[in-house]
Amino acid sequence: MTTMTENASGLREFKMPDVGEGLTEAEILKWYVQPGDTVTDGQVVCEVETAKAAVELPIPYDGVVRELHFPEGTTVDVGQVIIAVDVAGGSAPTGQAPVAEEAPVAEAPAAPAPQAPVADEPKPEGRTPVLVGYGVAEASTKRRPRKGAEVPAQQPETFLAATAIQGELNGHGHASVVVGQRPLAKPPVRKLAKDLGVDLATITPSGPDGIITREDVHAAVAPAPAPEQPSVTAPPVPARAQAPAPVVTYDTARETRIPIKGVRKATAAAMIGSAFTAPHVTEFVTVDVTRTMKLVEELKQDKEMQGLRVNPLLLIAKALLVAIKRNPDVNASWDEAAQEIVLKHYVNLGIAAATPRGLIVPNIKDAHTKTLPQLAGSLGELVATAREGKTSPAAMQGGTVTITNVGVFGVDTGTPILNPGESAILAIGAIKLQPWVHKGKVKPRQVTTLALSFDHRLVDGELGSKVLADVAAILEQPKRLITWA
Numbered sequence: 001m002t003t004m005t006e007n008a009s010g011l012r013e014f015k016m017p018d019v020g021e022g023l024t025e026a027e028i029l030k031w032y033v034q035p036g037d038t039v040t041d042g043q044v045v046c047e048v049e050t051a052k053a054a055v056e057l058p059i060p061y062d063g064v065v066r067e068l069h070f071p072e073g074t075t076v077d078v079g080q081v082i083i084a085v086d087v088a089g090g091s092a093p094t095g096q097a098p099v100a101e102e103a104p105v106a107e108a109p110a111a112p113a114p115q116a117p118v119a120d121e122p123k124p125e126g127r128t129p130v131l132v133g134y135g136v137a138e139a140s141t142k143r144r145p146r147k148g149a150e151v152p153a154q155q156p157e158t159f160l161a162a163t164a165i166q167g168e169l170n171g172h173g174h175a176s177v178v179v180g181q182r183p184l185a186k187p188p189v190r191k192l193a194k195d196l197g198v199d200l201a202t203i204t205p206s207g208p209d210g211i212i213t214r215e216d217v218h219a220a221v222a223p224a225p226a227p228e229q230p231s232v233t234a235p236p237v238p239a240r241a242q243a244p245a246p247v248v249t250y251d252t253a254r255e256t257r258i259p260i261k262g263v264r265k266a267t268a269a270a271m272i273g274s275a276f277t278a279p280h281v282t283e284f285v286t287v288d289v290t291r292t293m294k295l296v297e298e299l300k301q302d303k304e305m306q307g308l309r310v311n312p313l314l315l316i317a318k319a320l321l322v323a324i325k326r327n328p329d330v331n332a333s334w335d336e337a338a339q340e341i342v343l344k345h346y347v348n349l350g351i352a353a354a355t356p357r358g359l360i361v362p363n364i365k366d367a368h369t370k371t372l373p374q375l376a377g378s379l380g381e382l383v384a385t386a387r388e389g390k391t392s393p394a395a396m397q398g399g400t401v402t403i404t405n406v407g408v409f410g411v412d413t414g415t416p417i418l419n420p421g422e423s424a425i426l427a428i429g430a431i432k433l434q435p436w437v438h439k440g441k442v443k444p445r446q447v448t449t450l451a452l453s454f455d456h457r458l459v460d461g462e463l464g465s466k467v468l469a470d471v472a473a474i475l476e477q478p479k480r481l482i483t484w485a
Helices: 094-110 138-142 150-154 156-170 187-196 214-221 236-242 245-249 262-275 290-300 312-326 372-387 461-476
Strands: 004-006 011-015 025-031 044-049 054-058 063-068 075-077 081-086 129-131 280-288 332-335 340-343 349-351 353-355 358-360 401-405 424-428 432-438 441-455
Touching (some): 044 081, 187 214, 262 358, 280 461, 290 441, 312 372, 312 424, 312 461, 349 372, 353 372, 424 461, 441 461
Parallel strands (some): 349 401, 401 424
Antiparallel strands (some): 011 081, 025 044, 044 054, 063 081, 280 441, 332 340
């Protein structure tokens, strides 16, 4: 999908791009420019928050900002125009911006085919960085020919629908002209309709631009038991109109309602999907980590580790990597569609991080290949980036196993839920001084409890137990990092 359009007057419209992983919307957190400001190719114009992370968006051309289509705090669908830039060199006052846009609106329907700016669009092809966290899509240069007559010849109805929708996004027309040919609905709504056995073509859309919403699908299901009574279709309309009433009555002094969006919304969906898809099993072990804690203090004084973040998490991460090397079958995923178990010959180690925006799980790529100093550097960078809210979408994809350190909150352990697509997650409890039998005598020792949750479809009890026992054995005797590695 192209992220820009241009009309004859030199006004370019930049659309909300898909920042990766099939995200469908993003919230505009902050604008860095205002109407009348001059922008250059590659300049960051705003920061948006997706369901994965906060991302800065650069503008792909030079010009003068004419209009910001949405204020800060607005959630915008991918494909909607968010900013208009005059690339012809003019710097009209802000108040004249709407007039400049109206002229091409009237002309656009008369000549939709030429789209002269296509000759200029190859210019951005040479640019490398487009957004924080990912680069230019390799297939982007192959998408431009969609304007020609080739597509209508093969799929006339699809072309008409796409043309009308594109015109609506650009402000040149109304998508409703093709609603009768192909119902407009987002993929989740289409899946819901399919699951409920509802034909989208029979639904009257209530969403903007003629889009069918989830409420429309549910409303269509309600009268299904008695289709012979036309009057039954009327009640859903007043019922939906009265739905907001309870929201008005709640006591604002005693309750606060927070919209579910961004990272929190994505986390909720992922946890529900994981908990009700993968059969979880959690095993626990309590271990004496006194020797590991002594090694941590020694490493802090080592010249090779100077300037690096050295803590128990570093050695626990290394212990888990060694345990995976000794039990490689635990590093796998379940492919339901292909009915296959996918064994991973690499370890992308996820670290659960609590941020102001919610829980995120960035991962260290190819963690199994890193030395201890390299692993310490990667952990420090991962934590710092997460705290700043600058973790890229790419950093949160492709994880194979995860560590969550609940001990920092003072709790003994937990029963962690798997990160979707992964087979195991290790929870670390608080390290406390406790009475422990050591060499036949009760002595105060530093002790912690580990919990390993795994997907029982592909990890049986024996394998899961071996992995957890190996991690515990290494933490009890850290010299095994050398002998087992």
